[in-house]
Amino acid sequence: MASSIRVRAVESGGVTSLKALVRHPMDSGFVKDSAGNIVPAHFIQVLTISHNGKQVFIADWGPAVSKDPFLECRFEGAKKGDKLTISWIDNKGESDSTEATIA
Amino acid sequence: MIDQTRRGFLKGVLGAGVAGIALGSGLIPLRVEAAPDASNWSKKAFSTPGVDDTISELYGMEAVESDKISMDLPTIAQNGAVVPVTVETSLPNVTGIALLVAQNPNALAATFEIPKGTLPFVSNRLKMAETTDVVAVVISDGKAYKATQNVKVTVGGCGG
Numbered sequence: 001m002a003s004s005i006r007v008r009a010v011e012s013g014g015v016t017s018l019k020a021l022v023r024h025p026m027d028s029g030f031v032k033d034s035a036g037n038i039v040p041a042h043f044i045q046v047l048t049i050s051h052n053g054k055q056v057f058i059a060d061w062g063p064a065v066s067k068d069p070f071l072e073c074r075f076e077g078a079k080k081g082d083k084l085t086i087s088w089i090d091n092k093g094e095s096d097s098t099e100a101t102i103a
Numbered sequence: 104m105i106d107q108t109r110r111g112f113l114k115g116v117l118g119a120g121v122a123g124i125a126l127g128s129g130l131i132p133l134r135v136e137a138a139p140d141a142s143n144w145s146k147k148a149f150s151t152p153g154v155d156d157t158i159s160e161l162y163g164m165e166a167v168e169s170d171k172i173s174m175d176l177p178t179i180a181q182n183g184a185v186v187p188v189t190v191e192t193s194l195p196n197v198t199g200i201a202l203l204v205a206q207n208p209n210a211l212a213a214t215f216e217i218p219k220g221t222l223p224f225v226s227n228r229l230k231m232a233e234t235t236d237v238v239a240v241v242i243s244d245g246k247a248y249k250a251t252q253n254v255k256v257t258v259g260g261c262g263g
Contacts, residue, residue, distance in 0.1 A: 015222065028230065030208060046139040056221050058139075062149040064204055064212035064230050066185045072226035073215075089141045 005086050007100035016078045016102055018049060018057075020071045020086055028063035044069065047088040051078050078102055149211050154203050154238050157210045161201060162247050166240050169194065169248035174239050176252060180231065183256040189226040190250075194243035197223035206235035231256050 009018040022044065029041030041063055049057040056075040078084070080102050087097035151157045158166050175189035190200055200223065201214040212229045223241065231237075234255045241248045 026230075045141045045144045048139040054218075055216075056218060058216035058218075059225075059227075060144055060149075060214045060216075062209065062211050062213060064207050064209070066228035066230050070187075070226070070228045072189075072224075073221065074224045075221040077220045087139050089139050091141075095139070 003098040004096045005088070005098040007084070007086055007098065009084055009100050009102045011078060011080050011082075011102050014076055015074050016051075016076070017074050018072065018084065018100075020047075020049075022047070022069050022071075022088060022096075024068060024088075024090065026061075026063065026065055026067045026069060030063075042090060042092060044088045044090045047071065047086070049073065050085040050087075051075070051082060145214075148214075150209050151211065152209055154205050154210050154236070157203055158201075158240055158247060158249070161211070161214065162199075162240070162242060164247050166247035166249035169241070169250060172239055172241050172248060172250035174237070174250055174252045176237060176254060178253070179255045179257065182258055183231040183233070184258075185228050186231055186237075186254060186256075187226065187228050188237060188239075189224075190239040190241070191224045192241045192243070192248075194223065194241055194248060196244045197241055198245075199240075199242035200225055201240040202227060202229060203238040203240065204229060204231050204235055205238060206233050207231065210238075 004023040006021045009016055024044050025042055027039045027042040031039050033039050043063045044061050047059040048055050057073045059071060082102045084100045089095040148157060148161045151160050171194050172192045180186045188202055197217050199216055202212045203210045204212050213227055215225050217223055236251050236253050238249055238251050
């Protein structure tokens with residue numbers, strides 16, 4: 001199965017800039033479908049970015065984060081070729097994880 | 104007779120091969136999905152309406168206005184479902200950033216933990232129900248600071 005996470009991480013001048021795009025409905029629990037039924041809340045709660053086993057960024061998300069969420073962050077201490085792990089878990093306990101190499 | 108032996112030999116090799124593969128795969132540890140821990144996710148902070156109440160629920164203090172927080176977001180959003188918000192700050196020793204949307208049913212949209220070595224910068228896309236203030240909260244040296252910017256939303260992002 002293709003990963004739900006697309007990542008691009010680029011190191012320049014000691015700073016790694018990471019952009020991640022996650023495929024997820026991020027249903028808020030406030031929206032009704034065409035039949036008038038409430039679509040139950042379904043959203044990513046926690047997304048973590050790890051470099052060499054150390055967490056460099058932790059995002060706690062609520063349902064107000066847009067569908068197919070996008071995140072950009074920057075951190076120091078990584079070099080080209082290093083591996084990053086990006087993982088998320090949602091309010092239904094579903095999760096996904098992917099690895100990316102810094103370019 | 105010769106045929107029989109050959110058959111037996113082939114079977115034996117085949118069997119050993121299959122067993123070998125099974126053993127091999129058993130030796131390679133299965134990739135464990137390192138799912139993040141959602142137990143620290145603050146249900147209460149994420150279900151509190153109002154900016155000030157949410158900030159005190161999150162950090163246990165009030166946030167002071169600061170001009171050292173720069174927010175980059177559109178002043179008019181065509182589509183409230185996807186509003187890009189970027190926050191950056193020159194405040195020192197930042198450990199956390201939070202994004203709040205004042206007019207949403209629950210104000211808190213996202214919080215970010217900024218460990219040492221990570222720059223106090225984040226870009227995220229948020230949903231907004233209507234024209235609203237967006238508040239960025241930055242925790243610097245253990246104190247809370249905030250900046251506010253208004254977004255005019257022409258089409259709401261919460262459906263209905």
